[in-house]
Amino acid sequence: xxxxxxxxxxxxxxxxxxxxxxxxxxxxxxxxxxxxxxxxxxxxxxxxxxxxxxxxxxxxxxxxxxxxxxxxxxxxxxxxxxxxxxxxxxxxxxxxxxxxxxxxxxxxxxxxxxxxxxxxxxxxxxxxxxxxxxxxxxxxxxxxxxxxxxxxxxxxxxxxxxxxxxxxxxxxxxxxxxxxxxxxxxxxxxxxxxxxxxxxxxxxxxxxxxxxxxxxxxxxxxxxxxxxxxxxxxxxxxxxxxxxxxxxxxxxxxxxxxxxxxxxxxxxxxxxxxxxxxxxxxxxxxxxxxxxxxxxxxxxxxxxxxxxxxxxxxxxxxxxxxxxxxxxxxxxxxxxxxxxxxxxxxxxxxxxxxxxxxxxxxxxxxxxxxxxxxxxxxxxxxxxxxxxxxxxxxxxxxxxxxxxxxxxxxxxxxxxxxxxxxxxxxxxxxxxxxxxxxxxxxxxxxxxxxxxxxxxxxxxxxxxxxxxxxxxxxxxxxxxxxxxxxxxxxxxxxxxxxxx
Numbered sequence: 001x002x003x004x005x006x007x008x009x010x011x012x013x014x015x016x017x018x019x020x021x022x023x024x025x026x027x028x029x030x031x032x033x034x035x036x037x038x039x040x041x042x043x044x045x046x047x048x049x050x051x052x053x054x055x056x057x058x059x060x061x062x063x064x065x066x067x068x069x070x071x072x073x074x075x076x077x078x079x080x081x082x083x084x085x086x087x088x089x090x091x092x093x094x095x096x097x098x099x100x101x102x103x104x105x106x107x108x109x110x111x112x113x114x115x116x117x118x119x120x121x122x123x124x125x126x127x128x129x130x131x132x133x134x135x136x137x138x139x140x141x142x143x144x145x146x147x148x149x150x151x152x153x154x155x156x157x158x159x160x161x162x163x164x165x166x167x168x169x170x171x172x173x174x175x176x177x178x179x180x181x182x183x184x185x186x187x188x189x190x191x192x193x194x195x196x197x198x199x200x201x202x203x204x205x206x207x208x209x210x211x212x213x214x215x216x217x218x219x220x221x222x223x224x225x226x227x228x229x230x231x232x233x234x235x236x237x238x239x240x241x242x243x244x245x246x247x248x249x250x251x252x253x254x255x256x257x258x259x260x261x262x263x264x265x266x267x268x269x270x271x272x273x274x275x276x277x278x279x280x281x282x283x284x285x286x287x288x289x290x291x292x293x294x295x296x297x298x299x300x301x302x303x304x305x306x307x308x309x310x311x312x313x314x315x316x317x318x319x320x321x322x323x324x325x326x327x328x329x330x331x332x333x334x335x336x337x338x339x340x341x342x343x344x345x346x347x348x349x350x351x352x353x354x355x356x357x358x359x360x361x362x363x364x365x366x367x368x369x370x371x372x373x374x375x376x377x378x379x380x381x382x383x384x385x386x387x388x389x390x391x392x393x394x395x396x397x398x399x400x401x402x403x404x405x406x407x408x409x410x411x412x413x414x415x416x417x418x419x420x421x422x423x424x425x426x427x428x429x430x431x432x433x434x435x436x437x438x439x440x441x442x443x444x445x446x447x448x449x450x451x452x453x454x455x456x457x458x459x460x461x462x463x464x465x466x467x468x469x470x471x472x473x474x475x476x477x478x479x480x481x482x483x484x485x486x487x488x489x490x491x492x493x494x495x496x497x498x499x500x
Contacts (some may be wrong), residue, residue, distance in 0.1 A: 002027020003042060005204065009109050014442060017119060017340040018109035026057040026203070028064045028227070029210040030069040032220040038063040043200050043227065048116035048347040048409030049338055049382040057203060060228035062236035065195060069242050072166045072193035075221025080189045081163050084219075086142030089189055093138030096216040100300045102464045107205055109339075113175060114204040114382070115382040116346040117301055118338040129465065130181035133481070136465040137185035141311035144190055144486055156497040161207040161490040163191035163246040164268060168237035170230075170258075171206075171348050171459065172250050173199035174304040174405075180206050183247050184223065195224045195243065197234055201350055203227040224488065230254070241265055245489065248272070249306075251403070252429070252474045270478030270488045272306065272470055274403040276432030278424040278447060279309035279460060283317045285436035286483040289458060291325040297434060297460025298409045299333060299387060302348050306475075307432035309460050310404060313423055314410045319413040323391065330373040330387055337380060345374065347383040348406055354383040361388050361401055364408060368393035395426060403429070421449040430472030434460040452477070 003026045010019040027034035035058075042056040080089075100107065108123035117126070146159035169183035176198060187194050198206035210225050226233050238246055238261045245268040248258045252274040262269045279294045297309030314322045338346035348354050364370060371389040387407040393400050401408055414420045424433060434456040435446045447455040453471045456462055463469055468482035478488050 002036050002057060002187055003058050005057070005271045007054065007450045013109075013339045014413070015337070016109055016112075017341070018105040020106060021287070022106060022110065022207050022208070024211050026055070026207045028058050028060050028068075029207065029225040030064070030068045030221075031216045031224070032218070033171050034210070037061050037228070045114065045204065046201075046350070047382070048349050049112055049380050051351065051381050051383065054113065057207070057227060060197075060226035060233045062232055064226050064228070065233055065236035065240060068226050069166060069240050070197045071221035071244055072195050072224055075194040075219055076163065076165055076191070080193055080222050081165075081221040084191070084192075086144065086189075090138040090141035092216055092218055093141060093185060093188060094133045096212060096218075097135035097138065099212045100127065100134065100209075100215055101176075102390065103208075104128065104131070107208060110204045111177060112209060112338045112346075112397050115173065115202045116338055116349060118341075118343045118346050120300070120341050121301070126175055126178045129463070130178045133178075133181040133276045133465045134185045137189040140483065140486060141189040142357075144490060146492070151496070154499045156499070158495050160493050160495065161190070161494055164489055164491060165192060166242060167192045167194050167247065167489065168240065168243040169194060169196040169247045170234050170237060170250065171196065171198055173202040174301060174306075176202040177205040177209065179249055180209060182249075184486045187247070187489050188222065190486055192245075192489055193222050193224075194278040195226065195237060197237055198225065200227055200229055235261070238262060238267075239264070244268065246270075247488070255476065263437055266381050268488075272478075272480055273431070273474065273476040273478040275306045275308065275471065275475050276311060276401070276403055276427045277432040277434070277452065278309050278311045278313055278450070279434040280420055280424055280436065281312065281314045281318070282437040282439070282442065283315040283324060284438050285318075286438060286458070287318060287322065287325065290436040291322065291329050291462050293434070293436070293458065295326060295329050295333075299330065299345065299407060302345050302385070303387075303407045303409075304348060304353075304405055305461065306348070306403075307454065308405075308463065309432075309434055310402065310409055311427075312382075312409060313414050313420060314411060316415050323389075323411055327371055327373060327389060330389065333374070333387075335384060335386065337373045345384070345387065345407065348385055351383055353406065354385060357385050357404060357408065360402065360404045360406070361385075361408055364388070364390045364393065364397070364399035367397040367399065368410070374389075395423075401427070421446060428474045431457070431464075431470075431475035
């Protein structure tokens with residue numbers, strides 16, 4: 001028997017904007033049916049705001065992955081892929097988007113409970129953007145088209161784009177439902193069947209999505225969801241000989257292991273990995289906007305963003321004023337219960353993540369001046385971390401080089417004689433960056449010179465369904481979102497014909 005999650009938000013969170021009850025299965029989802037994992041074991045799911053267990057879910061295994069792959073292969077070959085027209089795939093994706101929008105408050109409340117992110121952000125960003133992603137790729141599903149080429153009067157040549165087949169996806173815990181949509185939507189739109197592993201820390205919205213996928217009318221086996229640990233389920237997906245493509249979002253260290261494992265089967269891979277993103281603030285920037293946008297750029301989602309602007313470079317003539325403004329603005333951001341609409345900082349996602357972030361903060365205190373911001377985090381318990389601002393940190397110290405993935409930021413000054421682009425590019429990563437200036441020419445010249453997959457001008461952390469997102473250098477391979485991502489999920493076949 002599979003597990004079920006039952007929860008009354010009205011009884012447990014009287015300040016929540018969602019006051020309903022939830023009751024949905026949380027087993028392994030294969031062939032549109034829920035079941036227990038092959039061993040019958042379970043995983044504790046913890047509310048990071050209170051550090052208390054809220055439920056248990058079925059633990060998936062390598063055997064469950066194998067069962068899911070067989071279901072996906074059967075679906076692709078017999079009920080999906082080229083047997084279903086793109087317009088029908090699009091209709092189903094758009095129907096799923098409709099259902100997500102109908103259940104948006106519930107999904108946001110689950111994300112808040114499971115991940116610790118403030119409800120207001122889950123409801124205004126994560127859930128609507130996830131639904132919009134399914135809707136966007138629903139529109140693309142019947143527009144994946146090849147080309148014809150001139151090769152002679154009595155010959156014809158053309159290309160066609162065909163689905164990879166079975167795609168495996170491994171997604172992280174920081175944006176659970178949104179990341180699921182980034183992987184599922186383009187894979188489904190192009191005719192693939194999918195086996196997806198949500199994080200075992202934050203699986204609830206993906207499992208709720210499973211029920212909506214079934215309700216939307218997707219054929220059995222098109223989407224299969226197996227929650228388990230990385231060393232078992234994650235490794236089984238990456239190693240499985242009958243999975244044709246793997247899409248992974250997570251740390252660069254694990255991404256390198258994914259690449260090595262995928263090489264054994266010459267498996268197609270896309271990777272969205274870590275970042276150490278610079279925000280460059282020139283003296284001619286709108287200072288109030290630069291302060292607010294760089295603060296949002298690092299502190300959003302308790303700084304648990306791969307593209308977080310964790311290195312702020314400020315021209316020395318405005319450095320002191322900027323630091324004061326940044327500190328004062330950060331101190332206005334409330335730490336506490338994520339169901340409270342006044343809260344900006346929820347907890348970090350787990351005790352392990354709290355310990356990791358605190359370790360970086362202690363390391364930073366040895367190398368730089370630190371400003372600790374915020375009042376007492378919460379009387380709830382849980383995994384809260386106050387935001388920390390580090391000044392004058394050496395360029396080679398740990399907090400300048402390593403991705404912290406928690407509420408810590410370095411602010412450094414540069415002079416007119418410094419090559420600020422060189423400073424911005426002084427990192428192994430290249431996921432994102434931002435530039436703040438009112439000089440149009442300077443803004444674009446700097447943006448073009450920074451080695452990053454996304455560069456924002458006078459803003460930070462702006463992501464949307466139709467604009468590609470991905471990294472340079474050790475921040476990954478391939479792109480998410482936008483029409484470019486479709487090519488990550490298809491193979492190009494050339495066909496030659498001789499007229500007789």
